[in-house]
Amino acid sequence: MRMIRPSEPLAPRDDADLLALYARGDPDAAAQLAQRLGPPAVALATRMLGDRAEAEDVAQEAMLRLWRLAPDWQTGDARVSTWLLRVVSNLCIDHLRRRKRRGGPALDQVPEPPDPAQGAPERMQERSRAEALRAALDDLPDRQRQAVVLRHIEGLGNAEIAAIMDIGTEAVESLTARGKKQLAQALRGRRAELGYDDD
Secondary structure, three states, X not given: OOOOOOOOOOOOOOHHHHHHHHHOOOHHHHHHHHHHHHHHHHHHHHHHHXXXXXXXHHHHHHHHHHHHHHHHOOOOOOOHHHHHHHHHHHHHHHHHHHHHHHOOOOHHHOOOOOOOOOXXXXXXXXXXXXXXXXXXXXXXXXXXXXXXXXXHHOOOOHHHHXXXXXXXXXXXXXXXXXXXHHHHHHHHHHOOOOXXXXX
């Protein structure tokens, strides 16, 4: 068994440890946090916005806010990842509202990248399904869309969604239930077209 010499630093256990190290000037801590938190932040923003470039900008802005906050971070208030996803989520809502005001491209106009593992018919079917889902999500109120994406696409639990959205778990359940119902209604007449069996 290898002994750790006193001069060797212990590996940080969690995001808060890394953030504290970054605040003290450790550039490796920033790199580790970016590697750990960046991909989920970009993934959430991409699903909410439907635009990878815009999502990367949002995730970068959220990370910059985290770096600025690092010296004042209070351990125990919230998980770093939860705080970051809340910022990403709120920035996405702001972008969606600005997009609606200026009449930007609708989510259903953003092409889905092809999956190289699938054949052309399967890719076309998946693209149709993704476009239909994006269009239906785009019609949801912002908070419902946010809750549905966090719960059913990102796979987060109600307690974490409540922390991200700064609401109670009952409100999360209500938003996701209403959002799912509205999505089901929007997509009901398109089941056959999208390749879903009715049995």
